[in-house]
Amino acid sequence: MKEFEKQSLGIFPTPLHRLPNISRELGTNVWIKRDDLCGVALGGNKVRKLEYLLADAKKQGYDLVMTTGQAQSNHAMLTAACALRLGLDCILVLKKRGVTSCRGNQILNKLMGVEVRFVDTDSYDDIYEEMDRIGQELGRKVYKIPCGGSNALGTLGYVDCMKEIAEFGQHFDHIVCACGSGGTAAGTVLGAQMYLPDTHVMCSMVDNDPFDVIVPQLMKEAADLMGVKVPIPVPDLVEMWGPGYSIPSEEGNEAISMMMRLEGIVLDTCYTGKAFAGLIKRAREGSYGPDDHVLFVHTGGAAGLFAQDWNLL
Ligand SMILES: *Cc1c(COP(=O)(O)O)cnc(C)c1O
Numbered sequence: 001m002k003e004f005e006k007q008s009l010g011i012f013p014t015p016l017h018r019l020p021n022i023s024r025e026l027g028t029n030v031w032i033k034r035d036d037l038c039g040v041a042l043g044g045n046k047v048r049k050l051e052y053l054l055a056d057a058k059k060q061g062y063d064l065v066m067t068t069g070q071a072q073s074n075h076a077m078l079t080a081a082c083a084l085r086l087g088l089d090c091i092l093v094l095k096k097r098g099v100t101s102c103r104g105n106q107i108l109n110k111l112m113g114v115e116v117r118f119v120d121t122d123s124y125d126d127i128y129e130e131m132d133r134i135g136q137e138l139g140r141k142v143y144k145i146p147c148g149g150s151n152a153l154g155t156l157g158y159v160d161c162m163k164e165i166a167e168f169g170q171h172f173d174h175i176v177c178a179c180g181s182g183g184t185a186a187g188t189v190l191g192a193q194m195y196l197p198d199t200h201v202m203c204s205m206v207d208n209d210p211f212d213v214i215v216p217q218l219m220k221e222a223a224d225l226m227g228v229k230v231p232i233p234v235p236d237l238v239e240m241w242g243p244g245y246s247i248p249s250e251e252g253n254e255a256i257s258m259m260m261r262l263e264g265i266v267l268d269t270c271y272t273g274k275a276f277a278g279l280i281k282r283a284r285e286g287s288y289g290p291d292d293h294v295l296f297v298h299t300g301g302a303a304g305l306f307a308q309d310w311n312l313l
Contacts, residue, residue: 002227004156007055009082010047011039013164016295021262026280028288031172032265033165036272036300040085041108044300045184046078048157049149054082056153062143064089066131068124070246071098072270072307074300075148075181077105080114091134093127096120104307148181152221158187159194159222161297166195170293176282177297178275179203179211180245184299185235186218193230202236204278206271207245211237238281240274248308251277256305268301269308275299 015034036043083090096118135142179185185203242249252273
């Protein structure tokens with residue numbers, strides 16, 4: 001198996017622990033993998049991907065990194081935080097749609113002083129073109145990181161996470177994670193196939209891109225990159241986006257409240273609330289027995305919670 005260089009950015013392994021009150025509430029054993037506590041900004045899944053992506057950027061001699069996402073992108077904020085720490089320049093080229101005031105991740109971007117350019121488009125192709133244009137304007141080579149860091153190399157981040165979980169030593173019957181651009185789901189399903197073959201993975205889709213195609217494609221590319229020959233399973237994807245990407249859902253908000261009230265752990269409206277709502281839904285449908293062990297992967301995102309208007313109850 002081919003190993004790829006990583007730049008050390010996070011504090012790994014992240015904590016993994018049981019949630020006693022949620023376990024009682026849902027009638028099964030619920031555990032949590034705390035990638036929200038990985039040591040950069042407010043934590044989050046993008047750090048594992050960036051350890052590979054930024055190592056690749058440095059190795060290839062780039063000193064300017066660009067990435068994209070929505071205005072509240074956790075990925076963009078974490079890319080900036082990690083790049084700056086490594087002494088790389090960073091420009092965020094974000095989708096302008098829906099931007100009204102400076103909140104959540106934008107506050108963190110502002111505090112870092114990272115350059116943010118908003119583009120008024122719905123198409124990421126327009127944004128990648130804009131990155132090339134800015135690079136030419138500056139006369140510099142640009143290391144472009146795709147939305148969510150979800151390419152084959154970024155996918156290796158969650159393959160590593162599954163290895164970490166295997167090394168923890170507790171058997172898990174189920175793992176549940178969010179699926180937003182696909183890299184985390186792909187790495188989780190592929191990594192489970194490699195290191196946790198008796199564990200079922202469920203991915204809560206928080207937007208309605210064709211993940212039934214995207215996730216297996218990323219798994220295949222990542223497996224090829226590593227030179228690993230494993231069957232590429234059909235991912236178990238559940239629709240949890242509710243009214244739409246980044247729009248809070250009722251089930252998501254219930255999940256956020258439950259996690260905060262019973263365990264004092266912060267989830268967010270865009271990703272982890274909806275992802276955990278998928279776990280609650282399966283538990284209530286009777287998919288998990290009282291002796292099952294179910295692991296929820298907390299992928300971070302707390303800053304997004306504070307970009308929302310809350311007209312709560
Ligand atoms: C990006 C993100 C996800 C989704 O991960 P993908 O690899 O993009 O599918 C989940 N949770 C949080 C908090 C994120 O920022």
